[in-house]
Amino acid sequence: MLHHRVGPLRHHHTSEPNPTWLSLRHHHTSEPNPNWLSLRHHHTSEPNPTWLSLRHHHTSEPNPTWLSLRHHHTSEPNPTWLSLRHHHTSEPNPTWLSLRHHHTSEPNPTWLSLRHHHTSEPNPTWLSLRHHHTSEPNPTWLSLRHHHTSEPNPTWLSLRHHHTSEPNPTWLSLRHHHTSEPNPTWLSLRHHHTSEPNPTWLSLRHHHTSEPNPTWLSLRQLF
Incomplete structure (x- = not known):
């Protein structure tokens, strides 16, 4: 059964057979x-995601080709483009966008190295994502910070x-907790207790969000 929906986001205990574009599920x-x-x-458990499969907890997946995001205790041998891992992951050679969330260690990230906890890095040029207690003066492209970060002009x-x-x-601009932002134009992702009037492209909200008029790919959750 194929559902032609533009971004069904479900937060708790949802089940859906075949989402075609951007299906975000939380629990x-x-x-x-x-x-x-x-x-x-x-x-979650899924056999073969081809483009951007993001998983948050205890997922297992054999061969992600483009953007495989994993959140907790994942293990994956060879991510080629955007492999995001959240907790206690270990990966030998990420080439493009390797995102790690907790206590990760990686020798040579070339493009998008995302680290989640207690990372320290002097000069990230493209996509440096940090999760906890990071501080960085001038990120130019994609600077992701997770906790208590402050940055003037991304x-x-x-x-x-x-x-x-x-x-x-x-x-x-992706924000996770208690963020407030007036006018995001492209892909504004918010995680907790966010409120935003008019997202135009891909607005992802994670917890307790409320939004009136999403036009393209708006992920919404339950509760």
Whole structure:
């Protein structure tokens, strides 16, 4: 059964057979074949994601080709493009966008090295994502921060996770907790207790969000 929906996001205990574009699920979801951007948060299992499969907790997946995001205790041998891992992951050679969330260790990230906890890095040029207690003066492209970060002027993709405040993000501003932002234009992802009036492209919200008019790919959750 194929559902032609533009971004069904479910938060708790959802089940859906075949999402085609951007299906984000948060808790205890099960889905057989997502082909574009399937984000799962907790205890998901999926055999072959081709483009952007994001998983949050205890996921297992054999061969992600483009953007495989995993959140907790994942293990994956060879991610080629954007492999995001959240907790206690270990990966030998990420080439493009390797995101790690907790206590990760990686020798040579070339493009997008995302680290989640207690990372320290002097000069990231493209996409440096940090999760906890990071401080960085001038990120130019995609600077993601998770906890208690403060940054004056992100130009492209600034992701923040906790208690961030930013006046004017232009492209992809992701915020996780208690963020407030007036006018995101492209891909604004918010995680907790966010409120936003008019997202135009891909606005992802994680917890207790409320949004009136999403036009393209708006992920919404339950509760």
